[in-house]
Amino acid sequence: MFSFLQKIGKSLMFPIATLPAAALLLRLGQDDLFGIPFLSAAGAGIIDNLAIIFAIGIAFGLAHDSNGGAALAGAVAYLVLTSAIVTINESINMGVFAGILSGIVGGLLYNKFYNVKLPTWLAFFGGRRFVPIVTAATMTVLAGILGYAWPPVQDLIDGAGDWILNAGMFGVGAYGFLNRLLLPTGLHHVINTIVWFDFGTFTDATGEVVRGEINRFLKGDPTAGPFLSGFFPIMMFGLPAACLAMYAAAKKERKALIGGMLFSIGFTSFLTGITEPIEFSFMFLSPLLYVVHALLTGVSMMVAYALDVHHGFGFSAGAIDYVLNYGLAQNPLVLLVMGLVVGVIYFFIFYFLIIKLDLKTPGREDEDEENGNADTGNNGIDIRAYHTINALGGSDNIQTVDYCTTRLRLTVKDADKVNEKELKRHGAMGLMKVNKTNVQVVIGTAVEFLADAMKSRLAKGNPTPENLDAPIEKLPAEADLPKVIIDKDFFMPIDGKIIPLAEVPDDVFAKEMMGPGFGIIPSGNMLHSPIDGKVVTVFPTKHAIGIQTDTGVELLIHVGLDTVKLKGEGFEALVEQGQLVQAGDALLKLDLAYLEANAPSIVTPVIFTNLTGQKLQMLKDGNQKQGTASILKVE
The missing domain is CATH 2.70.70.10 (Glucose Permease (Domain IIA))
Structure with missing residues (x-):
């Protein structure tokens, strides 16, 4: 179940990626900016149809082969559900939950029936063509069930939403804390979806009922924003200050190496609100710091609430959204003052804890960990990883590294740059060019060690090993393995x-x-x-x-x-x-x-x-x- 929820959280990134475009268009068209209704209508076309976008995105993300047939199934599921359910109870409004449920059903049914075979006289409707058919039938049954089962759930959700929205600063703070704490698992997207797109209602000037904190804020609800405002000081000032603290605490000989990386991810957080590169740089190396970061996020949310700040974003709480939505905000300048204070707090707390507890943040790793493999150091697997990366066309040609039981499975920019002869010279057993951007390299059952070393090297630009001429050792457990099939x-x-x-x-x-x-x-x-x-x-x-x-x-x-x-x-x-x-x-x-x-x-x-x-x-x-x-x- 945990793994399944992670897949849903990951799939939600597809529809969420549409929000920057929607927010930009919707905001630029407002009267206090360009005053172009055409732009606002274009943005509203996305915001107002988020549920079906969610259905399509989730189904696509859950499909085992990311096939468009699953996306069609998700759309069919949503249209059948929402059209049928209101004939039972016209007051039902499932919001984006209808999209999420439809996407899950469409994706799962696609994986189940994409290769189904029918009798010859029905063969045209077999395979992927069968998926929308069985999806429509399934959602018809579900609509009948939910027509009677959903109203109590809707009342419960509305009651929970009212409680959280009216719980004051502690409710907002708890949300901020959980939002960051769940990030490593990917489940933060689930709680975000509920708060951002379903809690709370607002009737705009046209009489349309809008749900969710982001939607309500962008449509002009003066009460929206408390669940969004407190993120701005964290993402624009707090986490960049954490990068500065990690740089200041790094070993002297490592500062030049990690300085550029920390500046880059810090500036990205400030400008766009994309924080994962920073958070993943220390959450596993120093979990204590990550818990502190989650707590500080909750505190920032509470303080922004207490100071009656209402600000919001369409994508994330970076400088772009801060400026773009400035005209809709209440007391937005307070966030800049908060940000400066938060930045100072982050810097001193992070620097103190890193030094005092000798936390292994970037630039402070032990020497035997710096080359990506604590067991072998800068030899053996590390040298082989260096040569393998070069044979694959260099670090600039490699986009993703994955592996199965025996093979490296790689996404590259240009498969023609891969040198099969060099790969085999450095231990590969074979090469398969699946297409222009996907290749597989047969390594053997110890592929995991090589893949991990390659990922570590790619993160650092694949620097030349110090003892490049040392003999390349066999990968652990590569020789005399029993012949097994998992x-x-x-x-x-x-x-x-x-x-x-x-x-x-x-x-x-x-x-x-x-x-x-x-x-x-x-x-x-x-x-x-x-x-x-x-x-x-x-x-x-x-x-x-x-x-x-x-x-x-x-x-x-x-x-x-x-x-x-x-x-x-x-x-x-x-x-x-x-x-x-x-x-x-x-x-x-x-x-x-x-x-x-x-x-x-x-x-x-x-x-x-x-x-x-x-x-x-x-x-x-x-x-x-x-x-x-x-x-x-x-x-």
């Missing part, structure tokens, strides 16, 4: 029914003469790779393919029995020997009707040919869809 990394290769190997009608396979495995009675016509690896054999008759996984397991997929006699008829090979593949890549296209008519059996054995002293355990049986994860594991 259950979540192995997928069903084709639609069909899993059967025990003993039921395969061929003694060579059934008695495990070639190795352990399982059988499939296929119902699909496309065979996919069940795991990341390399194609080591494509039989001339195309009826069987051998794959060696990135962990060294050798796998044989033999389609049908005695199909070698078909001399390639009924098969179309989609890969070639030596090709790197990842789980889900298509290997063979089958003419299943031809095979059923001409082969003794279409039962397809999947055999592990080089497992020694290890146990194969099947986790699923019966009919399974292609792509189903965790059907087996090797221990």
Whole structure:
């Protein structure tokens, strides 16, 4: 559940990213600025439709492949819900909750049904086209339920909102504290959504009812702003002052290295209100400082409330929003005075705690941590990470670094700049260029160590190691590893029914003469790779393919029995020997009707040919869809 809430919080960043444009247009069109109703209407087009934007953004963010089909499902879910529910009770107003719920339902249903297969006469409506259909049906049922279940919830939310909005400075302070405290988990977006876009109501000059602190402030509600004002002193002055304190407390020999970074993230916070680069720079190194920061945020919110300051933002509490919304604010100059005081407090508290408690903020890390790996220092993995980054086109070419069990999965600016020869020279086992901006580098089961070292180096610009000529050591646990397959990394290769190997009608396979495995009675016509690896054999008759996984397991997929006699008829090979593949890549296209008519059996054995002293355990049986994860594991 915690992980799921994090995904929702992350998905909310998509629709929230639309707010700067909305705020800019809405604000510039007001009479006290340019007085252009056209601009205000353009901004209101976003603000007034946040719920459906949330539905689209969340569904898109939850989709396993970030496909636009999920976004369409989210929009369909919202339109069905909001249109149907008011026929039961026209007073229902779910606000952005309707968008959030619709986005969640649309995203989850997309992941469940994106590859569903229907009978031939309904095939047009299969796959991703089926998702909006099942979404509409699901939301119709939910609308019927919520039409009766939501009014008490709405009353409870309104009551809670009234309580918080009327709880005085302590309610505002508690919100500010929780807002920062939840940032590391990503759940602050959830509480922000409730306060910013749902609590409180205001009827504007046109008679439209507006909900939420941000919406009400931008639409001219004079009571809006207490839940926003106190952030300005923190983001414009407090956190930049914290950067100054960390610079002052840094080791002398490290100041030049970290000074530019601290200035950059401090100025970003002041100008735009984007604070995560600062907060993540110390929240894990020094959790105590982060708790202090959360408490100071709560205090700032309380003081701004006590001084009757009403200011707001469309994106975040930086200088841009401060100036842009100045004309709508009450007592905005007080925030500048508060900011100067807050800046001084932040500097002295942070500097005192860092020095007194020897906190490991940027520039004060222990020497063996400075190169990104406390276990190996500036050798071994660190040197290998340096060469790997250079072989990938340098730090400027690398945008993101991620990894799975055995592979680096990277987003780069230009895949043509990646040097495969240099990668292999420094330990890589293979390279796959997925497209112009995505590459995968096969490293082995110790990929995690290399990825962590690369991330640390990229954060510092990949400086040259001191002992660059030292021999590169093997990554920890890279040699003599047992051949394993983690259950979540192995997928069903084709639609069909899993059967025990003993039921395969061929003694060579059934008695495990070639190795352990399982059988499939296929119902699909496309065979996919069940795991990341390399194609080591494509039989001339195309009826069987051998794959060696990135962990060294050798796998044989033999389609049908005695199909070698078909001399390639009924098969179309989609890969070639030596090709790197990842789980889900298509290997063979089958003419299943031809095979059923001409082969003794279409039962397809999947055999592990080089497992020694290890146990194969099947986790699923019966009919399974292609792509189903965790059907087996090797221990």
